Amino acid sequence: MKTKSIITALFNRRQDEIDAFEHLYLDSLLKHADGNTQLILVDDCSPLRKETTQLLEKWKTDLEAKLGDVQILYNEENKGYAGSNNRGIEASDGSTIFLINPDIRLTNGALDSMADKLYRDESYGAIGPLSTNPADGSQRVMFKALNSYSEEEIKRIDDFAEKIRKSVPDQEKQANLITFFCCGLKKEVIKDVGPIDERFYPLFWEDLDYVVRIKKKGYKLMVDPQTFIYHGRLNNFNISYMLSHHLNWPFFKNMGKFLFKQGPAHLLKEYGRWATGLLTSSKNRYVGNEDVS
Template identity: 25%
Template sequence: MLSIITVNFRQLDVTLELIKSLIQFAPKESEWIVVDNGSQKDISALLERMDSRVKVITSEENLGFAGGNNLGINEAKGDFLYFINNDTIVTKSSFQPLLDSMQDEKVGMVCPKIQYYYTPNTIQYSGFTEINPFTGRNRVIGEREQDKGQYDNVKKTYFGHGAAMMVRRKVIDEVGGIPETFFLYYEEMDWCKKIRKAGYQIQYNGKAMILHKESITVGKLSPLKEFYMTRNRILFMYRNYSIIYFIGFFLFFMMLSFPKRYFFLLNKDKKLNSALKAGLFSALLYLFNKSMAQPKDGLKYA
């Protein structure tokens, strides 16, 4: 059986649109787990009335992307777990090609091609390059290109995309759930590293496709995104690379990346600049004493 897991955070209308697309295209032999993260009101009755395959799990606390999905993992009964953002819309091809990929026992995770919902036939994701250990950067293959079928192939890739990733249950039992250290951003990258170290492949299957309303969740520029992208980039490099590589990366980050970003945001919004500095401070706290400073209440999901 296939378990489809999504996390809702105060975006009921967005989640309803996803459920409607699941009703149209999801396999009959599937369960749909909606984790209502940081719930302010009970939405379970409304969603569960839409289809018998819907099951709502309520968390009064906002557990973030990783924690919310891990709640779903604990309830899932499927051999394959398909994690999809609530701001996605599934299509006719969003399922079977990925299930076909999972017939290969070496595949631990497989991801579909992702197109931007609001710009038809424009690619958001068709695989990732490896991360440069000195800069901490990599590249999304095909991003912003017009989809002319050039990425309709099936291939190994270095990282999956958190908006849509199917993972074998056996792999989760072996390596554990999504790392919750990150709360938001980079957690799927860290997870992919663990899956690859366990000997499994991360695969991209361009025969499958899903649509993503990327800007709805947190926006292109937001204090929330700035904080976690800054902090978690440093944490990811620290957790996954040797001390030599990390020192090289950190020097690059402090001498080039951080100042460049700082002056760019200086002309944009003071809140963004404050979030950037707070993210760096939080990362340094983690590096020196393993404590984790979360944003102030006004920043979290700002």
């Protein structure tokens, strides 16, 4: 069996981010990850580092009992999303690397399903799941945002994921792009493509740049249509969130870096849907069919 390494970069600024990390991410690891999984958490100088550390101390014993290998790394200076993930990749032992955001909820069998499909063909370089808030349509399904982290709301995620798993054929799909909220990559592909470009600081567009580089190396991007993963807190990431957290400047700054680096203007047309989707996604947006039957 291929070994798996989960890498998650943390930059907790608000209590709602810590709440999502605990009730979505950490809780789902205990329920749905397996003992063949290495977990590497990289705290990127979180403004709420004390609270983050206390939370990790609370969960670490259970995580180690479940997974075995749990590493918590602390950056001495802010490295941004790319730099933190690169540090995690360097520390990883798995043959399959999963880059996962701290505000997602894994579902039953998700990582195994994606890893299995990723290795069905040597040409496959990376794979992503279906989810609530990806920007590209190839990964997007309809699912109403959570109202709370109650057992009933969490069960709604798990039930929906199970419906998809049972109703969709066991067959991967090729995609034009995938984003890094939850992405599985072959370690050998990462070695071939190289590290994530840390010039996209502090975040945005580094994942699009990386999948372009993957494709330029001749690898394919895949989606696992049997796997659904919830992404987003109680309020999904959207333009209002960006403006209120002063993230609009790095978004557009790094978009310029992406276009300058990757060259001609047609790339903006090709990947512009990603930018438009991110900017216009909303709290209760319906983008598919939640009643999979």
